[in-house]
Amino acid sequence: MNNLIYKHIIIYMNYSFIIKNNKLFTVLKKTGYYKNYGFIETNLINTPTIKQHYIKPFFQGSGYGTSLLNYTEDLIFKEYNIINLDMWCIEKEYNKNLNYYLKNGYNTYNCFNRYNTVSKVDKYNNIYYQILLNKIKP
Numbered sequence: 001m002n003n004l005i006y007k008h009i010i011i012y013m014n015y016s017f018i019i020k021n022n023k024l025f026t027v028l029k030k031t032g033y034y035k036n037y038g039f040i041e042t043n044l045i046n047t048p049t050i051k052q053h054y055i056k057p058f059f060q061g062s063g064y065g066t067s068l069l070n071y072t073e074d075l076i077f078k079e080y081n082i083i084n085l086d087m088w089c090i091e092k093e094y095n096k097n098l099n100y101y102l103k104n105g106y107n108t109y110n111c112f113n114r115y116n117t118v119s120k121v122d123k124y125n126n127i128y129y130q131i132l133l134n135k136i137k138p
Helices: 062-076 093-103
Strands: 002-006 009-020 024-031 038-041 049-055 082-090 119-121 129-134
Touching: 009 062, 024 062, 038 062, 049 062, 062 082, 082 093, 093 129
Parallel strands: 049 082
Antiparallel strands: 002 009, 009 024, 024 038, 038 049, 082 129, 119 129
């Protein structure tokens, strides 16, 4: 259990995880509630690779995502020495997301930025860019 201070209130958080079909799912919940505040999906085949990291919008910027990321990294680093991150994000969020992971100790292993990385377009003409990073066990 972890305590987070949010708007001068201490919130008791529970972390849980499940491994299924070579994937690790870590979830952040408020103690005593079934609602999820966010999750991380990690593919465990070969090198562990974080594929999704989601925190509900209301709780973004309050430390929930970093707390869940740290919990996930602690679990993975018990068995592995490196974590890859391979995620897609919408164009307007690219720099914010990239800087978030760089601030949390991830490194670029391919010299991509939003102008030379792989991109894709959805049916609504939203442009998505790929973020490829890794983190080595401290």
